[in-house]
Amino acid sequence: MAGSDGLSSQDRNLAKLLEFFGVSWRVATPQDLLTDHNVNGSSLRLLCSATHFSSLIADLDRDSKRAGQWRNQIHSAFVYAGEDSAALDKLVKTTRSLNNGPVTVSNKLPDFCGIMAGIQIAANDPEITSIFASPSGDESVEIISTVGGSIFLKQNYEGVPVFLCSGTKVIDIEHELPDGIFDVRRHVLEAIPPVLYIKWAFVSTSWVAPERSASLIIDDPLLRPTYGFVDYRELLSLMQRYKFSTNIAFIPWNWRRSDPVVTRLFRENPEYYSLSVHGCAHTQAEFGRDDSDYLHARAKQATEQMDRHETTTGIVHDRVMVFPQGVFSEAAMDVLKQTSLIAAVNNDTISSDRPPRTITIADVWDTAIMAYRNFPLFTRRYPWSGVENFAFDSLLGKPVIIVIHHDFCRDHCVQLIEFIKRLNALPCPLSWRSLSDLVRRSYRHRPLSENVTQVEMFGKELCLENLSGRTKQFLVRRRESMPSMINEVFAGNRNVSWENSDEGIQFAVEVRAGEKILIRLRYYELGEVESAEKLNYRARTMLRRYLCELRDNYIHKLSSSSSNGN
16 A cells, blocks of 8 residues: 555665665656656666556557657666566566575676675575566576575666566565564565665665675683683684684683783784673673663773783773673663773674663664664674675675684684685675774765765774875764763864764864874763772672683583594
8 A cells, every 4th residue: 555655665665775775766656757857867776566667668668759768767677576466477477486495696796796696595584485487588687596496587678677576575674673683584585685786776876885894703711822612823823824803702800811822922913813892790791780880880890901901911902892691781881882992792782671672674784783872782693693694784784793602613613614714705805803993994985976975983983094096075974862972073183073963963074095094982981980899799700700711611622522422
């Protein structure tokens, strides 16, 4: 059913996708689409249902003048099946399918498919109910196919590329995610085709990421020559050979316990090894409370202990929080925003608050989740999420962040290296970085003119690099619900004036040709708070840490040896 704007619910979903990627759009009827007033050449991109498209081409078949306008004015078209199967059958014959097996993205259109080209997806998508039956024509290209046939293909109509999707629905990015996790394997047909098309058709005007950043995080280990199945020297050799980097989510409570041999390894190899802040003492749900004084004390203690570790070892740590057990509250995000930390990274995206804030697909698709007091929460995944989910994250413009624990490094990291090789074999190369660098380079931009680029910033720090041969102006915006909390904005060592915008702040930075500059937001910090530890807290924390190390270093390794028959 069409709404007051003339759009069906699925057309409105397409409009939401266009707005998400920063693309302007308008509604046009088939009769009004092609006119002599469109003098911009082949600049129009058409997105519609099979019903509307069938009506349009029937009109073109009757009118040679309008057929000429079609060729001259339309760049391409994206057509989804909708509910009218008869209209789709006028374009390409379809057949019913109950196949829910693997789905393959073609590698025949690398410019269109990008990082998804050649990916095989272990799909569990209930929307895959029909396939195109033997599409005719030498110019037909299957883009996404199942065992039974194609579900997304490219054809030409009167010289214009038309991308046909057999799906009846387009994903609604305002839909709530009850578990806060988006799994593309359950949304192949309603998500991948429209996103591939939009990213291709509007490549010069939509939001894009400056690079495809990646980082591997290992949670918890001490900096000892070996921890559980992690052998730091062996892992370094593997990183050098297979081209990746590793961030250790380091528990600040362990700041006195790092081995000098291992810390030297980190200092001498910062392009491979880095440290982030893994809670404070890694006690149960320590950042899941709503007591701001308690949270401030834990955050202050964590940053102070990491600073002491940096002074003692010479390892400059990433000022990025990784929450213990994945548990965090909105109050914790509010407190962390007023510390020296620049972002948080987590698997879970639903806070511990009762009731928690609603998290939508759009929130999770964003470069970082900004729903929690505008302190950025970057999402990460375990390897068993599948390479397809990491590739889709990258297609959206998100960084690729993998998390493992020490046990994934058993058998000399065989599983890990196999997974890394698959990631590095993706058609668009990944740039492996420390978490700080990943946060600083995770933004999106789009050109406004030859010399002006608009940038959306997510972390509290942003690395801008002008790779062109001329000075450029960057108009930076950042979402912030309470701009009064911002004390200063710096571009390098220069203080930058900023102003409030509709959703946050904005400012302009001029960057010379070949120059790289670091943008920093400095918030007003919280006042002093009592952070003295009680004796029973220290005792409980010490017991917990040693028991965890006993489990990782002995129990896990012994059980692994037993299961291997050793």
